[in-house]
Amino acid sequence: MLLSTHGAVLLVAYDQLKAVCPSTLVASLLAKVFASVSTYPVQVVRSVMQQRPSAGMEQAHAALLPTISSLWISGGPLAFYRGLSAQLIRTVPQAMAFFSFYEIILEQLTYPWELTNSGEPVAIR
Numbered sequence: 841m842l843l844s845t846h847g848a849v850l851l852v853a854y855d856q857l858k859a860v861c862p863s864t865l866v867a868s869l870l871a872k873v874f875a876s877v878s879t880y881p882v883q884v885v886r887s888v889m890q891q892r893p894s895a896g897m898e899q900a901h902a903a904l905l906p907t908i909s910s911l912w913i914s915g916g917p918l919a920f921y922r923g924l925s926a927q928l929i930r931t932v933p934q935a936m937a938f939f940s941f942y943e944i945i946l947e948q949l950t951y952p953w954e955l956t957n958s959g960e961p962v963a964i965r
Contacts, residue, residue, distance in 0.1 A: 868940070877924070
């Protein structure tokens with residue numbers, strides 16, 4: 841459930857930034873960075889909890905609070921953002937492309953149409 845928050849944060853951030861920033865590319869870049877920075881710690885904790893123990897070892901991170909505590913003790917607040925730069929390099933261009941296509945499709949679907957006398961639809965500009 842918590843992992844679904846990234847998409848929600850991304851869409852809300854994009855919507856808010858689009859109202860202030862006229863460029864789709866800039867708004868999508870800023871929205872993706874904001875969403876990633878705000879939700880990345882949840883992904884790190886999940887990843888650490890899913891790690892398989894070595895042969896003969898016991899599951900080290902089986903509960904949420906001990907996992908968070910262990911991360912905090914071992915690396916401080918930066919431990920929750922380890923790998924963020926690589927993830928941003930991989931996902932920001934994808935988000936920029938996605939929102940660019942989204943805006944193009946949205947414009948085409950909401951384009952006003954008018955019927956001519958013969959009943960043919962004609963786009964109004």
